[in-house]
Amino acid sequence: MKAKKKPITSETKSPSKPPRAGRPRSAESHDAILAAALKLLHERGYRSVTIEGIASEAAVGKQTIYRWWRSKAEVILEAFARYTAGRIAVPDSGNLQTDLQVFLTQAFDGLTQESGEVVRGLMSEALIDPDFAEAMRDIFIASRRSALRDILFKGIQRGELASDVDIELIIDLIYGPMWYRLLNKHAPLNPRFAKQISEMIASKLTRSD
Amino acid sequence: MKAKKKPITSETKSPSKPPRAGRPRSAESHDAILAAALKLLHERGYRSVTIEGIASEAAVGKQTIYRWWRSKAEVILEAFARYTAGRIAVPDSGNLQTDLQVFLTQAFDGLTQESGEVVRGLMSEALIDPDFAEAMRDIFIASRRSALRDILFKGIQRGELASDVDIELIIDLIYGPMWYRLLNKHAPLNPRFAKQISEMIASKLTRSD
Amino acid sequence: MKAKKKPITSETKSPSKPPRAGRPRSAESHDAILAAALKLLHERGYRSVTIEGIASEAAVGKQTIYRWWRSKAEVILEAFARYTAGRIAVPDSGNLQTDLQVFLTQAFDGLTQESGEVVRGLMSEALIDPDFAEAMRDIFIASRRSALRDILFKGIQRGELASDVDIELIIDLIYGPMWYRLLNKHAPLNPRFAKQISEMIASKLTRSD
Amino acid sequence: MKAKKKPITSETKSPSKPPRAGRPRSAESHDAILAAALKLLHERGYRSVTIEGIASEAAVGKQTIYRWWRSKAEVILEAFARYTAGRIAVPDSGNLQTDLQVFLTQAFDGLTQESGEVVRGLMSEALIDPDFAEAMRDIFIASRRSALRDILFKGIQRGELASDVDIELIIDLIYGPMWYRLLNKHAPLNPRFAKQISEMIASKLTRSD
DNA sequence: GACTAACCGAGACGGTACGTCCCGTCTTAAG
DNA sequence: CTTAAGACGGGACGTACCGTCTCGGTTAGTC
Numbered sequence: 001m002k003a004k005k006k007p008i009t010s011e012t013k014s015p016s017k018p019p020r021a022g023r024p025r026s027a028e029s030h031d032a033i034l035a036a037a038l039k040l041l042h043e044r045g046y047r048s049v050t051i052e053g054i055a056s057e058a059a060v061g062k063q064t065i066y067r068w069w070r071s072k073a074e075v076i077l078e079a080f081a082r083y084t085a086g087r088i089a090v091p092d093s094g095n096l097q098t099d100l101q102v103f104l105t106q107a108f109d110g111l112t113q114e115s116g117e118v119v120r121g122l123m124s125e126a127l128i129d130p131d132f133a134e135a136m137r138d139i140f141i142a143s144r145r146s147a148l149r150d151i152l153f154k155g156i157q158r159g160e161l162a163s164d165v166d167i168e169l170i171i172d173l174i175y176g177p178m179w180y181r182l183l184n185k186h187a188p189l190n191p192r193f194a195k196q197i198s199e200m201i202a203s204k205l206t207r208s209d
Numbered sequence: 210m211k212a213k214k215k216p217i218t219s220e221t222k223s224p225s226k227p228p229r230a231g232r233p234r235s236a237e238s239h240d241a242i243l244a245a246a247l248k249l250l251h252e253r254g255y256r257s258v259t260i261e262g263i264a265s266e267a268a269v270g271k272q273t274i275y276r277w278w279r280s281k282a283e284v285i286l287e288a289f290a291r292y293t294a295g296r297i298a299v300p301d302s303g304n305l306q307t308d309l310q311v312f313l314t315q316a317f318d319g320l321t322q323e324s325g326e327v328v329r330g331l332m333s334e335a336l337i338d339p340d341f342a343e344a345m346r347d348i349f350i351a352s353r354r355s356a357l358r359d360i361l362f363k364g365i366q367r368g369e370l371a372s373d374v375d376i377e378l379i380i381d382l383i384y385g386p387m388w389y390r391l392l393n394k395h396a397p398l399n400p401r402f403a404k405q406i407s408e409m410i411a412s413k414l415t416r417s418d
Numbered sequence: 419m420k421a422k423k424k425p426i427t428s429e430t431k432s433p434s435k436p437p438r439a440g441r442p443r444s445a446e447s448h449d450a451i452l453a454a455a456l457k458l459l460h461e462r463g464y465r466s467v468t469i470e471g472i473a474s475e476a477a478v479g480k481q482t483i484y485r486w487w488r489s490k491a492e493v494i495l496e497a498f499a500r501y502t503a504g505r506i507a508v509p510d511s512g513n514l515q516t517d518l519q520v521f522l523t524q525a526f527d528g529l530t531q532e533s534g535e536v537v538r539g540l541m542s543e544a545l546i547d548p549d550f551a552e553a554m555r556d557i558f559i560a561s562r563r564s565a566l567r568d569i570l571f572k573g574i575q576r577g578e579l580a581s582d583v584d585i586e587l588i589i590d591l592i593y594g595p596m597w598y599r600l601l602n603k604h605a606p607l608n609p610r611f612a613k614q615i616s617e618m619i620a621s622k623l624t625r626s627d
Numbered sequence: 628m629k630a631k632k633k634p635i636t637s638e639t640k641s642p643s644k645p646p647r648a649g650r651p652r653s654a655e656s657h658d659a660i661l662a663a664a665l666k667l668l669h670e671r672g673y674r675s676v677t678i679e680g681i682a683s684e685a686a687v688g689k690q691t692i693y694r695w696w697r698s699k700a701e702v703i704l705e706a707f708a709r710y711t712a713g714r715i716a717v718p719d720s721g722n723l724q725t726d727l728q729v730f731l732t733q734a735f736d737g738l739t740q741e742s743g744e745v746v747r748g749l750m751s752e753a754l755i756d757p758d759f760a761e762a763m764r765d766i767f768i769a770s771r772r773s774a775l776r777d778i779l780f781k782g783i784q785r786g787e788l789a790s791d792v793d794i795e796l797i798i799d800l801i802y803g804p805m806w807y808r809l810l811n812k813h814a815p816l817n818p819r820f821a822k823q824i825s826e827m828i829a830s831k832l833t834r835s836d
Numbered sequence: 837g838a839c840t841a842a843c844c845g846a847g848a849c850g851g852t853a854c855g856t857c858c859c860g861t862c863t864t865a866a867g
Numbered sequence: 868c869t870t871a872a873g874a875c876g877g878g879a880c881g882t883a884c885c886g887t888c889t890c891g892g893t894t895a896g897t898c
Contacts, residue, residue, distance in 0.1 A: 047338075120336040121337060123333075123336055124333045126392070126393075127329040127330065127333035127336075128255060128256045129256075133394065137393060137395060169402075172389055172390060173382070173386050173406070175385075175389055176384075176386030176387070176388065176390075177386075178385070179388060179392065180388045180389070181381060181385075183332060184335075184342070184350055193378075197382070200382060203413065204409060
């Protein structure tokens with residue numbers, strides 16, 4: 001765990017530890033900050049969002065932001081995570097290739113347009129700031145890998161995949177191409193690509209069945 | 210090509226155009242700038258490099274930098290490209306999987322330690338600045354895709370691959386996982402990974418041989 | 419007097435009014451605040467003392483300070499007044515010039531080193547804040563003028579001074595040069611200067627004796 | 628002299644030393660800053676003037692102010708010095724007491740209302756910041772002492788004063804009361820006070836003539 | 837050989853945002 | 868009802884760099 005460091009996301013102290021004294025954290029400010037971050041993100045794009053802009057938009061002191069987050073990237077990460085919460089649906093069609101294709105198509109949809117730009121902005125930060133990269137992994141990457149892991153695990157239970165397959169490797173092979181296109185924009189993240197990846201993975205791993 | 214825009218890398222006027230009058234570009238300054246950029250890059254990391262820092266380190270006016278490059282990212286890109294020039298060797302063992310494995314192992318080697326950090330820094334900029342992203346694709350990405358394309362093309366010539374295989378897709382499936390691990394650092398870019406990717410690609414595409 | 423405004427110095431509610439219910443004022447906190455103020459004053463100088471610093475040093479809530487004083491200057495004024503309480507001795511040698519000289523020499527002594535710096539800090543605040551200036555006059559200036567007034571009055575009683583002399587003017591003529599040197603530091607507040615002022619005043623006003 | 632320190636007032640390098648390289652200082656900005664400082668000083672008072680306010684009013688970057696002055700006080704000092712330049716007229720009536728009275732009356736006039744507030748603000752800063760105090764002495768105090776010195780010197784030449792009189796002491800005895808009333812505001816700086824001081828000084832020093 | 841044009845270093849310029857400090861107010865739980 | 872604690876909105880600080888500009892001073896061609 002992280003121990004003494006500032007928590008990645010702004011949680012008002014763990015509920016078990018009583019905060020003891022002092023004015024408690026303002027939920028209104030917290031929400032206003034995240035809402036302002038999201039608004040500016042859509043209006044101006046990741047690069048043009050600033051801490052000062054968020055503070056001003058949220059009618060909040062800058063210090064209140066710095067008290068709970070370490071950088072603009074972390075504010076935006078939390079805002080974006082809240083915004084996309086619950087959007088990761090795990091399909092269950094009974095067939096691995098179909099599950100993958102549906103899942104990836106849906107994932108690609110979530111990376112088009114503005115959302116894609118936001119994710120690119122967040123990753124830009126993560127590439128440069130190790131602390132934030134950790135936050136990004138914990139909050140953003142992990143949940144998406146977990147969803148994919150579920151799909152693959154169901155494939156194993158169904159017998160479509162060998163039980164000794166290296167799931168983490170498969171996940172890298174699937175998400176890798178997605179990120180590669182998201183980063184480089186040399187080709188689109190369209191349903192066709194989702195199908196190609198799914199077909200590749202499923203046919204390779206299940207051919208001997 | 211880019212038409213009227215400033216060239217991506219700093220080329221002293223196209224040789225065909227008459228050089229006109231005036232003092233010619235100083236090669237010393239050019240070299241000093243790239244050397245300073247590289248030095249600061251290794252000393253302080255991508256994020257902490259600034260145009261002012263480079264100018265100061267190179268004992269050069271800021272304007273001299275702005276005259277030939279559009280951003281710090283482009284200076285660094287050129288410096289790094291020069292630094293890594295000629296490092297892309299295309300193996301030719303007569304076997305696709307072996308070629309891939311050798312090539313990837315060597316590519317991964319070039320992304321360890323500081324070089325990996327530099328590439329991460331460059332990609333961080335590319336994610337946020339479309340102009341730079343284009344430069345990055347042209348200079349960095351394209352040459353690496355091209356090398357992989359050669360390898361795959363030789364596979365086709367040898368009959369290991371079907372002639373109608375989608376080469377660009379295959380390249381995405383190979384480079385994707387590499388970038389994904391480079392970005393997220395959740396797992397190492399080691400020879401084992403090179404082997405796993407190579408095996409996956411080769412066995413899938415050549416199984417019917 | 420000040421009528422409805424918050425009292426200049428912190429008096430625990432007038433003793434005649436019934437104390438009402440609730441937790442009584444903490445004398446410990448009061449003392450701790452003044453002690454902390456004095457300590458920081460000597461350690462860091464007037465300008466660097468802050469309310470937050472005093473609160474922290476005294477292990478007291480900021481509100482507790484704001485409840486009893488209106489500004490940092492007033493806290494420091496009270497702390498300093500307490501610190502220098504009873505230091506104003508009125509000499510009585512039977513001779514005006516001697517009395518003046520003794521009194522001024524002693525006054526100058528009290529303005530050397532740190533105490534002088536503190537007085538300069540307090541005056542700095544008074545110059546800018548009218549409310550505090552009033553407090554300063556009431557607490558600091560008035561008592562010193564009063565002492566001088568006593569000395570001059572005794573001179574009149576002794577017949578050394580004419581009974582219609584403008585005492586307040588004389589006081590200005592005496593204290594003025596002292597403050598002038600304290601402010602500008604262009605020359606020292608030494609016994610020689612005390613003697614020169616005393617001689618000037620006494621000889622002018624008593625020459626026809 | 629001051630040697631390596633930043634000059635007290637913002638002089639574009641001594642005219643004899645050629646600045647050698649770089650864009651020269653902008654006279655427009657310099658003037659705009661001083662004009663803005665003066666304007667804000669009259670509109671809002673010393674305490675409410677801020678560096679940011681001056682920069683904004685002058686349409687100038689903050690750094691341009693910090694490049695040439697060390698504090699808000701120094702900007703205001705220069706603006707005020709320029710504003711009051713040439714206002715110190717040395718009377719020459721042929722009589723010491725008259726000269727003093729005229730001079731002081733005029734000096735008191737220059738310390739009424741806003742100007743008095745500005746001087747109080749400047750002195751407030753000088754009391755707390757030794758560097759600024761030096762600037763204040765050099766620019767403000769010195770010229771005024773010098774004028775008074777001229778008056779007294781003419782008195783010596785005329786034979787009204789003994790040639791061995793301690794001029795610096797007399798100056799302290801004259802300016803002291805003025806500052807004392809300016810600081811404490813316990814009595815007005817009116818013509819009557821000018822007359823009282825002049826009479827006191829002149830009669831004491833010239834009685835034996 | 838002077839003229840001219842583009843280069844060069846230096847560094848000041850207007851400007852944006854940073855992250856920090858401290859203000860004076862407020863909101864808790866504890867006493 | 869006071870207290871310690873500490874979060875809050877807010878204002879200004881002084882700094883770092885941005886990308887532009889304006890100097891004096893090269894350094895080539897072209898007249």
